[in-house]
Amino acid sequence: MTDLARQFRCEVDPDPPLVRVFGDVDIDSRDVLAATIRDLLEGRDGATVVLDLAGVTFLDSSGLAVLAGVLNSGHGLTIRNPPPIVQRIIEATGLDDVVHVDP
Amino acid sequence: MTVLDLLDEETPRLGYAVTAPGGGARFMVYAEAALPVDKTAVVQPDSAFEDLDYSLHLGPEASPEALIFASTSELPLDGRSAREAIPFGDTELLLTMAPTEQLGGSLNAALPAIVLATGVPATVAAGALTETLQRRRRHAERLAADNEQLLGEQRTSFAAFQRSLLPRGIPAVAEVEVEVRYVAGDVGTYVGGDWYDLIDTSGSIVVVVGDVSGRGLAAASAMAAMRHTVATLASMGLSPDEVLTRAAQLAVRAEDGHFATVVVGALDKVGRTFTVASAGHPPPLVAAAGDARWMELVVGPPICFGPPGSYRSSTTAIPDDAAVLLVTDGLYERRGETVDEGMDRLRRLAGATLRTSDALGPSVDRLIGEMTGGAASDDTAAVAIRWRT
Numbered sequence: 001m002t003d004l005a006r007q008f009r010c011e012v013d014p015d016p017p018l019v020r021v022f023g024d025v026d027i028d029s030r031d032v033l034a035a036t037i038r039d040l041l042e043g044r045d046g047a048t049v050v051l052d053l054a055g056v057t058f059l060d061s062s063g064l065a066v067l068a069g070v071l072n073s074g075h076g077l078t079i080r081n082p083p084p085i086v087q088r089i090i091e092a093t094g095l096d097d098v099v100h101v102d103p
Numbered sequence: 104m105t106v107l108d109l110l111d112e113e114t115p116r117l118g119y120a121v122t123a124p125g126g127g128a129r130f131m132v133y134a135e136a137a138l139p140v141d142k143t144a145v146v147q148p149d150s151a152f153e154d155l156d157y158s159l160h161l162g163p164e165a166s167p168e169a170l171i172f173a174s175t176s177e178l179p180l181d182g183r184s185a186r187e188a189i190p191f192g193d194t195e196l197l198l199t200m201a202p203t204e205q206l207g208g209s210l211n212a213a214l215p216a217i218v219l220a221t222g223v224p225a226t227v228a229a230g231a232l233t234e235t236l237q238r239r240r241r242h243a244e245r246l247a248a249d250n251e252q253l254l255g256e257q258r259t260s261f262a263a264f265q266r267s268l269l270p271r272g273i274p275a276v277a278e279v280e281v282e283v284r285y286v287a288g289d290v291g292t293y294v295g296g297d298w299y300d301l302i303d304t305s306g307s308i309v310v311v312v313g314d315v316s317g318r319g320l321a322a323a324s325a326m327a328a329m330r331h332t333v334a335t336l337a338s339m340g341l342s343p344d345e346v347l348t349r350a351a352q353l354a355v356r357a358e359d360g361h362f363a364t365v366v367v368g369a370l371d372k373v374g375r376t377f378t379v380a381s382a383g384h385p386p387p388l389v390a391a392a393g394d395a396r397w398m399e400l401v402v403g404p405p406i407c408f409g410p411p412g413s414y415r416s417s418t419t420a421i422p423d424d425a426a427v428l429l430v431t432d433g434l435y436e437r438r439g440e441t442v443d444e445g446m447d448r449l450r451r452l453a454g455a456t457l458r459t460s461d462a463l464g465p466s467v468d469r470l471i472g473e474m475t476g477g478a479a480s481d482d483t484a485a486v487a488i489r490w491r492t
Contacts, residue, residue: 058438061316069360071409088442093364093383094402098409
């Protein structure tokens with residue numbers, strides 16, 4: 001895995017709300033991701049955001065906390081294209097019940 | 104240590120900084136001055152030095168990169184010239200002077216004397232500046248020492264706070280040997296949200312291991328609330344799934360995304376079975392006869408991760424010679440490794456380490472030591488339990 005692929009970045013589609021996430025989602029990038037989603041959902045109570053995680057190279061509990069924050073603020077969350085490492089974390093932490101996953 | 108550097112941007116600048124003792128990038132004193140864009144400063148026509156060109160460089164080399172400024176763009180000043188190095192901090196300023204025209208006679212003869220005359224005041228000025236900087240540095244060093252002490256005290260009180268949240272020793276239970284460990288990771292001064300608990304009820308021994316996401320006081324406070332909720336519910340004799348379902352209903356969902364993974368297991372003293380439910384937490388490992396396996400569980404969602412979930416308990420028999428190990432994921436999570444690889448590493452090592460013939464405490468220490476390589480990156484809580492024979 002090249003360093004460039006691991007570099008965190010995200011792209012946003014405003015309508016319907018979609019964030020494409022790339023690279024490592026960890027303690028260094030979680031605040032940027034959380035702020036991006038917050039800005040995107042500003043003024044749209046209860047809206048569902050789609051996170052396309054196809055480009056994610058690493059996700060730890062800091063990254064999961066971003067997802068928890070989205071749900072805890074009353075928004076819906078759909079995960080799209082989770083790579084195997086993310087799929088496994090979702091299964092291992094019993095998140096398939098609360099997060100809608102589009103393969 | 105004093106450093107001096109040229110910042111070669113659109114507007115070149117000369118900066119100096121006194122860094123903190125012990126290195127790093129902490130500046131104690133920092134100042135900078137803009138330089139002329141073309142780095143040329145013309146000598147006034149009526150000045151005593153109008154027949155001289157000069158250049159000032161940072162460091163011992165008269166290279167274009169090191170140029171601070173000069174009276175001419177035709178550099179370097181070679182031919183008949185004189186140089187003086189003026190000590191400054193841990194480097195030096197190089198002053199070079201040369202006649203503007205290749206004249207013979209008195210100017211050439213006087214040149215070294217002129218350089219000396221210019222260099223001496225410059226040296227004195229640099230010396231005075233160095234003295235000022237050193238005074239400021241001593242002051243900064245005192246501040247740094249004070250800060251260091253405060254940070255140390257803060258770290259100590261965080262550690263004390265963390266310890267105050269963990270069970271003060273664990274209840275002695277007649278039927279089982281228990282070993283508990285909390286290993287602080289090297290991720291900084293902030294306390295983490297890992298915890299363990301052991302509650303002895305009349306029919307069973309309830310073991311709890313949990314992990315509140317995040318670090319710092321908010322995570323530690325959320326952990327304390329969660330720990331006491333779970334312990335209280337468990338002490339009332341509720342089954343592990345009921346404990347988690349109620350705890351999830353009682354917990355306050357935080358928009359900053361603190362969530363908790365918790366595993367609750369009730370060890371039946373009579374039936375010698377282990378009944379376990381998990382909220383997003385790794386299942387217990389059961390090690391026996393040189394092998395270990397992860398208990399099969401229906402893992403429900405973490406607590407405070409969206410609306411409250413529901414949980415299910417699973418039960419397995421715990422043979423007399425088996426050891427049960429409950430951990431937080433800090434023990435096996437590695438960047439560049441999948442969850443399954445990490446869990447399998449722990450499983451194999453637990454099988455080899457938690458042997459019936461060995462004392463439980465040293466085995467647990469050896470297992471944690473080998474998993475973390477002696478330096479855990481994340482916090483880890485672990486509970487190992489085995490029937491007394």
